[in-house]
Amino acid sequence: MPLIEAHNVTIRIPTEDGVIYAANSISFSVEAGEVFGIAGESGSGKSVLMQAITGLLPGAEITGEVLFQGQDLLKMSQKELQDLRGSHIGMVFQDPLSSLHPYFTIGSQITEMIHTHRKISAEEARALTVDMLEKVGIEDAESRFDDYPHQFSGGMRQRVMIAMALVLHPPLIIADEPTTALDVTVQVQIMDLLDEMRRTFGTTVIMITHDLGLLANIADHAMVMYAGTRLEIGATESLFSNPAHPYTLGLLKSSPSSQETGGKSLEPIQGNPPSLLDRPRACIFAERCPQVQNQCRSARPPLQKYDDGAEALCHFSAHDTQAMTVDTGLQKSASKRPIVVDVQDVRLTFHAKSMFGKKRSTEVLKGINLQIHKGETFGLVGESGCGKSTLARVIAGLIPASAGEVTLDGVPILSVTGQRWRQMRRHVQLVFQDPVGSLNPRRRIGAIIGDPFRIHDVAHGAEQKKKVQELMEMVGLNPEHYNRFPSEFSGGQRQRIGIARALALKPSLIIFDEPVSALDVSIQAQILNLMQELQRDLNLTYLFISHDLSVVRHVCDKIAVMDAGQIVELNQSDKLFAEPTHPFTRKLLDAIQDPPPLQESSARKLVETEPAAAVFDGAVMEASL
Amino acid sequence: MTQINETKPVETNASKASEKVVQRSSFALTMRRILKDPALLTAVVFIVILSLIAIFSPLVAYWTGHDPNAQFRETGMSPFGLPVGPNGEFLLGADQLGRDVLVRLAYGARISLAVGVLAAFASAVIGITIGMISGFFGGWVDVVLGRVMDLVMSVPFLLCALALVSVFGPSLTLSIGVIVFFSWTTMGRVIRAETASLTKREFIEASRSLGASPLSILLRDILPNLSVPIIVYTTMMIPSSIVFEATLSFLGLGITPPTASWGGMLADAGANSVYLVAWWLVVFPGLALLMSTLAFNILGDGLRDALDPKGRRIKPRKKKGNTLFGWLAKGKASEGGTHQ
Numbered sequence: 001m002p003l004i005e006a007h008n009v010t011i012r013i014p015t016e017d018g019v020i021y022a023a024n025s026i027s028f029s030v031e032a033g034e035v036f037g038i039a040g041e042s043g044s045g046k047s048v049l050m051q052a053i054t055g056l057l058p059g060a061e062i063t064g065e066v067l068f069q070g071q072d073l074l075k076m077s078q079k080e081l082q083d084l085r086g087s088h089i090g091m092v093f094q095d096p097l098s099s100l101h102p103y104f105t106i107g108s109q110i111t112e113m114i115h116t117h118r119k120i121s122a123e124e125a126r127a128l129t130v131d132m133l134e135k136v137g138i139e140d141a142e143s144r145f146d147d148y149p150h151q152f153s154g155g156m157r158q159r160v161m162i163a164m165a166l167v168l169h170p171p172l173i174i175a176d177e178p179t180t181a182l183d184v185t186v187q188v189q190i191m192d193l194l195d196e197m198r199r200t201f202g203t204t205v206i207m208i209t210h211d212l213g214l215l216a217n218i219a220d221h222a223m224v225m226y227a228g229t230r231l232e233i234g235a236t237e238s239l240f241s242n243p244a245h246p247y248t249l250g251l252l253k254s255s256p257s258s259q260e261t262g263g264k265s266l267e268p269i270q271g272n273p274p275s276l277l278d279r280p281r282a283c284i285f286a287e288r289c290p291q292v293q294n295q296c297r298s299a300r301p302p303l304q305k306y307d308d309g310a311e312a313l314c315h316f317s318a319h320d321t322q323a324m325t326v327d328t329g330l331q332k333s334a335s336k337r338p339i340v341v342d343v344q345d346v347r348l349t350f351h352a353k354s355m356f357g358k359k360r361s362t363e364v365l366k367g368i369n370l371q372i373h374k375g376e377t378f379g380l381v382g383e384s385g386c387g388k389s390t391l392a393r394v395i396a397g398l399i400p401a402s403a404g405e406v407t408l409d410g411v412p413i414l415s416v417t418g419q420r421w422r423q424m425r426r427h428v429q430l431v432f433q434d435p436v437g438s439l440n441p442r443r444r445i446g447a448i449i450g451d452p453f454r455i456h457d458v459a460h461g462a463e464q465k466k467k468v469q470e471l472m473e474m475v476g477l478n479p480e481h482y483n484r485f486p487s488e489f490s491g492g493q494r495q496r497i498g499i500a501r502a503l504a505l506k507p508s509l510i511i512f513d514e515p516v517s518a519l520d521v522s523i524q525a526q527i528l529n530l531m532q533e534l535q536r537d538l539n540l541t542y543l544f545i546s547h548d549l550s551v552v553r554h555v556c557d558k559i560a561v562m563d564a565g566q567i568v569e570l571n572q573s574d575k576l577f578a579e580p581t582h583p584f585t586r587k588l589l590d591a592i593q594d595p596p597p598l599q600e601s602s603a604r605k606l607v608e609t610e611p612a613a614a615v616f617d618g619a620v621m622e623a624s625l
Numbered sequence: 626m627t628q629i630n631e632t633k634p635v636e637t638n639a640s641k642a643s644e645k646v647v648q649r650s651s652f653a654l655t656m657r658r659i660l661k662d663p664a665l666l667t668a669v670v671f672i673v674i675l676s677l678i679a680i681f682s683p684l685v686a687y688w689t690g691h692d693p694n695a696q697f698r699e700t701g702m703s704p705f706g707l708p709v710g711p712n713g714e715f716l717l718g719a720d721q722l723g724r725d726v727l728v729r730l731a732y733g734a735r736i737s738l739a740v741g742v743l744a745a746f747a748s749a750v751i752g753i754t755i756g757m758i759s760g761f762f763g764g765w766v767d768v769v770l771g772r773v774m775d776l777v778m779s780v781p782f783l784l785c786a787l788a789l790v791s792v793f794g795p796s797l798t799l800s801i802g803v804i805v806f807f808s809w810t811t812m813g814r815v816i817r818a819e820t821a822s823l824t825k826r827e828f829i830e831a832s833r834s835l836g837a838s839p840l841s842i843l844l845r846d847i848l849p850n851l852s853v854p855i856i857v858y859t860t861m862m863i864p865s866s867i868v869f870e871a872t873l874s875f876l877g878l879g880i881t882p883p884t885a886s887w888g889g890m891l892a893d894a895g896a897n898s899v900y901l902v903a904w905w906l907v908v909f910p911g912l913a914l915l916m917s918t919l920a921f922n923i924l925g926d927g928l929r930d931a932l933d934p935k936g937r938r939i940k941p942r943k944k945k946g947n948t949l950f951g952w953l954a955k956g957k958a959s960e961g962g963t964h965q
Contacts (some may be wrong), residue, residue, distance in 0.1 A: 016654070396834055425836030438827040442849035455837045501831070 002067075003171060004053075009064035009074075009102075010051050011045070011228075018277045022048045022060070023228045024284075026412035030221070032171065035198065035205045037219030037236065039212055039251075041520035043273055045228035050174050054089055055081035069171070080194050083542040087117040090165030090203075091198055094177040095158035100149040106133075107145035107283045110167055117168055122456040122488060136163040136193060136202070155186035158306065162193060169201055184547065184591040210520065212255060213550075213593035216240045224248050227274050229284045234310030240595045244304065247285050249598075250384045250434060254525035256554035257594050266554070267523030272490045283315070286514045287520075291316065303610040317606065337373040340508050340541045345369060346394055346404035348387075364390050365401070366565040372509065377542040379556030379573065381549060381588070387565040388545050392511050395543065396428045397421065409508050426456055429502035433514035439486040445497055446482040452504040471500040475530060479529035492523035496530065502536070511543045528555055549592055553577055559583045658931040662720040665927030668920040675917055679738050682731035689716070689727035694883045700724045710901045716734050718905035720893060726905060729885035730913055736865045736874075736886040737917065740797070744804040744866035749859040751805065752812025753851070757843055758819025759813070771817070774810045782807050783876075800879045804869045819854055823847050853932045862923035864918035871914055888916050944948045 011023040023045045030036040038046045051057040051072055053066050066073040073081070085091070093099040101109055105247035106491045110132070111125040120128075124147065134140035135161045139298070149157055158178060165173050175194065179187035195218060198205055209215055215222055216236055223233040232245040245451045250269040271288040283289070286296040293315065301315045348365040364387045366468065372378045393399040395406055397413050406413050413424050439448055448467045453459040459467050461562070469479035475496040486494055495515060502510050516524040532555065534540060543560040546552050552559055553573050560570040561584065580586045659665055678685065686692055700721030701715060702708055708719045717726040759770040786803050794797055823829065824847070832842050873879035874888030882889060887910045893899075894906035 018658070398830070398834055422836040425834065426833075430831065430834045432827045432831060434827055438831050440828045440832075440846050440850070442852070443845070451832065451837070452835050455835050455841065498831075501835075 001032075003032040003069065004206075005067040006053070007065050007067075008060065009049065009052065009066060011027040011048060011057070012061040013048075013057075013059065014061070015076065020276045021228050021278070021280055022276060023052070024280050025064070026225075026230045026231060028223050028230070030172075030204055030206060032204050033198070033202050035195075035207060035218055035219040037215040037222035038206065038208045038225060039210065039215050040224055040225035041210060041273060041522065043227070043276065044225040045276075046225050047176055048228075049225075050176060050206065050208060054085055054091070054174065064100060067593065083117070086113050086170070087168045088170045088172065089172040090170040092158070092161050092165050092173065092175040092178045095159050095181050096154060097149065097181075099161060100157060102149055105146045105148055108153070110160075110164045113164060114167060119365060125314075129163070132167045133160070134367055136160075136166070136197070137189075138163070143616060154182050158182060158186075158190050159193065162190070162197065166197055166201065166203065170203065172204045174206045174208070177210070178207070179214070180211070184549070184585055185383065187214070187445070188591045188593075194218075196477060211593070212240065212251060212521070212595045216595040217593045224251070227280070227284050228276060229280060230313065232310065232312045234306070234312075235308060237596065238308050238310055241598060243598075244306060244310050244317055245285075246289050246291050246316075247315050248312075250288075250290065251521055252595055254522050255595070256525075256528070256550045266525035266529055268529060269522035270388050270526075272492065272523070273520075283313075304606055305608040305610065307605045307607050313568070331441045334600070337375055339371050340409060341370075341372040341395060341543070342407040343368055343370045343391075343395065344405045344407070346391070346401045348390060348394060348399070349402045358438055364565055365394065367404070368565075368567055370560055370567065370570065371539060372543060373542055374508075375535070375539050376557045377544055379552040379559040380543065380545045381545060381547065381552050381559060381587075382562035386562045388562050389513055391562070392430070392543065394615050395509075396430055396511055397424060422456075426452075426505045427508045429507040429510050431495070431498045431502050431510060431512045431515050434518055435491050435498060436441060436486075436518075437493055438498055441486055444483050444485060445477075445489075448486070449497060449500045449504060449568045453499065458505070467504070468500075471503055474503070474534070476526075491519050492521075492526055495519065495527050499527075499530065499534070503538075506538075509541050509543060511545070513545045514547070515544075517546065517548065526553070531555065549588060550594070561588065655931045659927065662927050662931065664923050665931070668923040668927065671916065671920040672924065675734055675920070676738060678731050679734035682728070682735055685731040689714075689725055689728055691715075691728050693728045693885050694724065696723045697725070701725070707821050708899070708906070710903065710905055717909050718903065720890070720906055721897065721899045721903070726890075726909055729890060730887070730909060732888060733887045733910070734913070734917075736797075736880055736884070737870060737914075740801055740804065740870040741863040741867040741921075744801050744808065744869070745859050745862040747801070747805045748809035748862060748866075749812050749855065752809040752858075753816050753848075753855060755809070756813040756816025757820050757847060757851075760817040761824055761839065761843055761847065763821070763824075767817075770813075774813050777807065777810050780807075783872075786873060786878055787876075795873075795878050795881050797880060799836040800870055800873050803873070804866050808862055808865060808869070812855075812862065815858055816851060819851055820847055823850055853929075856932065857925050858931045860921060860928060864921040864925075867914070867918055867921070878882055 006029070007027050008025045009027070010025050011021055013020040013022050026045075026049060028036070040046045048057065048060075052062050057072070062074055064074065068084075073084075076084070083519065099163045100106065104112075107126065107129055108447045110129045111122070114120065114125040114128060118125075130141045130145055133144065137160055138144055138156065144152075149160070152160060162178075163491070173194075178194070179190050182190060191214065194205060194207075197203060207215065207219060221234065222239050224231050224234045224239070224245065228495070231247050232239060232243065234244070239248065240252065243252065247269070250267070252448065253267045254269055256266060269288050270290075271389060274284060274287060281300075282298055283296040283301045286292050289296060295315050299315070301313050302315060304312050304317065304453070306312075313499060346365055346368045347363070350364060351360070368391055370378070380388045380391065390399065394401045394414075397406075397416075401414055404414070408424070408427055413428075416424055442537050446465065446468050450459075450464045451473055453464045453467060458464075465482065469482060472479045472482070477493060477496050477500065481488075486497065489497065498515075515531075516527050519527060528551065531542070535542060542555075544552065544556055556573050558571070559573045559576050560567045561576070561585045562568070569580065569585045576585065577589065580589055642747070682693075691697065697719065700709075701719030707713060708721050708723065711718045713725070715725050717730065720726055755770055755774075759767045782803075785807075789799060789803060829842060829846055832846050837846075870879055870886070871888030871891070874886045875892045877889075877892065880886040880889055882893075890910040891907065891914075894903070895908070900907045
């Protein structure tokens with residue numbers, strides 16, 4: 001008997017803008033002791049679904065039923081749900097910093113939860129907590145019991161969260177993107193811990209993530225959601241090696257794999273996710289589907305059931321549409337090209353002065369040397385806090401270095417001041433990580449992209465507009481949207497705006513600071529392809545900063561691995577992946593989680609096709625009863 | 626360029642979708658919220674009427690036939706020399722000198738609104754300038770300007786006003802000057818904090834990396850993003866300026882008699898304990914003062930809510946026979962932002 005079973009769960013959230021169709025007739029069941037994964041891009045409704053199930057979504061209209069140990073969660077009173085949360089359903093959230101209370105010790109936060117659900121003495125609760133903290137790998141748990149959350153690192157905090165979720169041995173744990181905020185190497189530790197805990201206590205885990213590689217390696221069953229609709233469900237292995245829905249196939253093909261070498265362009269899913277304010281009609285994925293037929297736009301797709309238990313919501317079965325693997329021909333003999341950037345022994349030390357006590361200084365960069373040649377993509381990889389973004393800002397001239405010199409096109413840039421500094425700004429441009437934060441929300445796109453022309457007095461009026469529209473066309477934006485505000489664009493389009501602005505002055509070097517880490521996989525592939533095309537057409541030089549090794553390998557010719565302010569390894573990307581020499585590089589490479597490779601032929605058979613009416617209207621009928 | 630052509634459908638798809646789902650512009654959304662807020666609408670109506678009365682106060686004088694400073698000792702006062710209460714001729718009664726309270730209120734509204742609006746705008750301009758400079762440049766500039774704000778805030782308002790008036794003599798310009806001097810700090814602090822947090826945003830860094838000058842960043846990047854706090858706090862400063870002015874006039878430090886002002890009228894009513902026999906001398910100016918301050922405060926509050934960029938949840942639609950959401954109806958629905 002399944003531990004938790006959902007039937008036709010439909011969630012509507014009324015807002016000022018209209019009703020958000022957050023989940024449409026979702027059904028799934030999870031057997032006791034397994035890991036069930038929910039995958040999907042942002043806004044696909046995966047978190048909302050879990051919040052609705054646990055009663056954490058006030059103000060929503062929820063229909064359907066969710067049976068947990070035989071009881072319908074959706075029919076429970078708030079009090080009953082409150083008793084259930086914590087004791088029977090544990091939760092681990094994405095950001096361990098904001099989900100722990102900064103003013104209370106971690107021990108008191110865990111024992112508080114024990115006391116809520118059980119009548120036991122303070123000593124017993126403390127003993128239970130210490131025991132659990134030890135089990136999740138907190139060393140010296142007895143004394144760390146009285147520490148505050150800020151005294152723990154990110155990974156340790158997530159361990160504390162897991163201990164909190166597990167301390168009452170709930171049969172079910174819901175983990176909502178538990179490792180997204182953590183570094184790759186820590187991510188592996190946390191996933192191992194979750195897996196170990198599941199084996200030790202027999203806990204069932206529902207894992208929500210956007211990371212397909214991660215899911216493929218840990219989940220037994222998985223479901224893929226898109227715009228509030230369950231498109232595919234099945235055993236993880238067959239789901240990823242042999243997807244039945246074109247969307248799953250598209251997602252897998254747009255994720256760069258660390259197994260493949262660069263030089264090939266990815267196959268992105270075209271377009272953007274639909275608005276959830278739209279009442280779902282026909283096939284929700286039809287607008288972006290590569291194998292779309294007329295039928296898809298007019299009729300709701302049937303539920304196709306396969307002999308291996310997989311189910312997909314599609315008129316057809318997934319097949320590879322003619323693979324358009326374009327060899328971008330970026331294999332360069334880099335060493336013969338002129339050097340664009342030369343970084344010589346750059347050091348940066350921050351001094352913290354306080355009125356009392358000694359001066360403290362923190363060394364952020366400890367002697368960095370690197371050269372970037374014309375037309376190449378230089379990757380800078382490292383975990384958070386290793387100084388890679390700081391180095392980028394030093395190279396861009398935004399932060400003065402304490403020692404060393406950066407030479408750009410033969411001109412030393414660290415020593416220039418005033419007017420020369422402003423002139424130098426033409427030659428280095430930055431593309432930022434956050435496509436929302438890096439565009440002024442109160443200015444129009446035309447003004448934002450035209451800013452470099454205005455500041456450097458290059459073009460005005462009609463000429464500026466013409467140049468801006470050329471740039472917009474170049475990065476795949478509609479030039480007619482010249483007068484729109486950034487909020488009217490999606491994340492991927494905003495990143496295109498950022499790239500257009502960086503291209504405006506034809507800089508010698510463009511620094512990309514985690515340009516795709518805030519984007520969904522399908523959009524990420526579009527941006528990475530755009531970057532490669534622009535480089536090929538305009539012979540641009542890139543410095544690419546990322547924490548994601550698969551992405552870096554996909555786009556970069558040369559990779560430098562940074563750790564604690566130093567470059568520990570620098571090599572051609574293929575060589576770096578084939579023969580890593582430094583232990584830190586090896587650790588990073590080991591932490592990569594790839595989905596299993598796609599299989600060419602399908603061994604599964606279609607056993608049943610449930611017509612659309614039963615799937616969708618069933619929920620409506622139930623709701624009206 | 627083949628790839629670029631292929632990425633074009635992105636746009637067409639997006640524009641198609643936006644045709645179906647109407648994305649409201651921020652202006653339309655703000656208007657919708659304003660129209661749904663009855664308190665805000667009432668306040669706006671009141672302010673409009675008050676402004677009309679203030680602008681057309683000579684018409685009020687013409688209609689009643691009473692000049693604001695003319696004393697009607699025959700009709701406005703009883704044989705014992707006491708003012709008459711509200712009647713057919715003096716709708717809101719007459720004061721201790723036999724002047725028409727209604728006409729004087731209308732003329733007083735001119736002073737109150739003029740002082741309120743002028744002082745609020747002047748202090749907003751000073752507060753915005755100093756706040757933005759302080760927040761943007763930080764460091765010692767911030768320290769100095771911050772201490773200046775602290776200093777201004779710690780000067781006792783009434784003592785200072787008394788001292789100034791005794792030196793220069795009471796006048797309208799002096800009142801406005803004193804009010805502005807004591808109220809720009811509120812705006813200054815709010816703008817300083819907002820600017821400091823905006824300065825850390827990536828789009829400012831983007832502008833800096835393009836080589837934009839500090840002035841260009843302040844005017845083009847930061848100022849437009851401050852529009853909401855500026856609108857809200859300027860509106861909120863109007864009522865406090867009105868009260869400041871009334872306080873000064875009440876103490877005889879503001880508008881010189883016989884010019885009508887609300888604070889002065891209240892002071893007159895208190896002067897010889899006339900209010901013991903003539904309640905209308907206190908109630909009507911007091912009400913006028915109270916209502917206009919309240920209206921401006923509600924306006925400021927309502928604007929803050931209406932201009933809030935965050936989308937808000939609304940209550941779930943009621944469904945027949947659906948007891949499941951019974952607990953939701955108990956005010957829970959208003960909690961929290963969108964869980965997306």
